[in-house]
Amino acid sequence: MKYIVVTGASSGIGFETVRYLLEKGYYVFGSVRTAADATKLAARFPLNFTPLVFDLTDEPAMIASVEQVTAILGDHNLSGLVNNAGIVVPGPMLHLSKEKMRHQFEVNTFGPLVLCQLYFPLLRSKDVHPPGRIVNVSSLAAEIALPFMGPYSASKRALSNLAHALRREYYPYGIQVIDIQPGRVKTGIVDTLASNAAPFSDTDFEAGMTRYLDSAQYLRDRGLSPEAIAATIYRALNDARPQLLYVKPYRYFSRWKIPANLPARMLDRILAKRMRLLPEFLKNKNTP
């Protein structure tokens, strides 16, 4: 039996990953934020599944989860830690408060990092069991920063960057660190956008934000299936020689190869035109 911890298991990629790994015969610990979600998941997956209840900003709860996992592991070690949980804080950079931006990083960057520290002793090799692996679910936004997605893109880029540092520092312990960068995935993450974006309606970025929300709405039912990412996570955990980075774009050329290889200034103009960010879209030309 192999044991895996997956964060953010209540829905989306996390939920599908739990299902996929259970099918493949793993024992899975899935983290959720509320006790209600924990009961729901425990009912859905009666066998080989233990829910963990913690928020990535709540360190005592994270430490408690380590103890809970240790108790069940017995003389096994942990075969994998999948850092999947994440949120999106949208908005124009000029008008986002420091608290909101910090919260984005607390959940998407600092939280996963702390889990990599806390679960390190469990991931180390034990008797016959080889060391476990860390799989971070980052995003293609780490490579291509889109307007009004500033904090999200930066938090994911920081996470992808930390994967390099972790890989090099955990190298002597044999713990592999693997980064996954999915493009657009069909999950409920867009449903929270509109309510978060409301406060920016009287800024110079109003037209742009409207455009942004429209495109998010358009993409609501488009994108990769969460199962596809679950399968990639499985490969990252299982391949004898895993890649250090798995990129899974929604559209190989139009949403990855082309934007990633265009000259930056040209991509700037295309995005600015689309997101109503060219100077001619500025309504109030007077400086405040």
Next chain:
Amino acid sequence: MRHILITGVSSGIGYACVEYFIAQGCHVFGSVRKAEDATRLSDIFGVNYTPLLFDVTDSVAILQAAAKVKAELGEGQNLFGLVVNAGIQIPGPILYLTREEMRYQFDVNVFGALEVIQNFVPLLRETAQNKPGRIVHVGSTSAAITLPFTSFYSAAKSAMHSFCDTLRRELMIYGIDVVDIYVGPVNNELVVKVAPYKERYKDTDYYPAITMRLEGALKKNIPKGLLSEAVAAAIYRSLTTPKPKHRFALNKDWLNTWFIPTMLPHRLLDWVIAKKWKMRPEDFEKR
């Protein structure tokens, strides 16, 4: 008269910028954290330098500084440039650093920098006489080359890399350009300042590797590094040239500190690093 604002001017690159920009005939607003640094710099540079007293983590002080700069610029004047330079480095192995330290690294290098940008963008905007100003972020090659024991700094700099991309796109609406300079090793006292940190990890497996990395930096990289004046000149070029590059790496030892580490496959670089600093599994088993 060109007015340029620089954060973190008490020493290093910031100080060199003040010196260089004043020599080019600009007026400089420079932020420092201590009142004695403000008087020291005022004594050296005279009327062409206006000290601003704020810590980038202090929102209220930044707000007050913005009001002060606005009043001093007067009607119809804007800032020609904003140089986001202030930063710290919290070194150490990830396993033994805390969430508070990570938070502090980001509070200064990321959230502090962004709050400075948010507060000074209104003063960079176009006026009747002047074109919109420009923002230059003093980034680091660490954003692209992640080495052990400087992980938090690298993460903060790559977060800023991403933020520079977003800001460049979002601020097009005001015609404000954003340049991110990847600065390589600089020949200044920064590493000497942080060197004592290694004693904290005396009892960990990483201690020999940390010692080797620091010795290498002090003996090789730093003496061979860029001079702060050269960085100041590059920043000034980015502020004044009609079509600046949005991002470029600035290195003295280009081959060893940029080309080779960015061109090697990651797995190979992992192995090279592990061998060089004795961080292979067999090295750790011996301890």
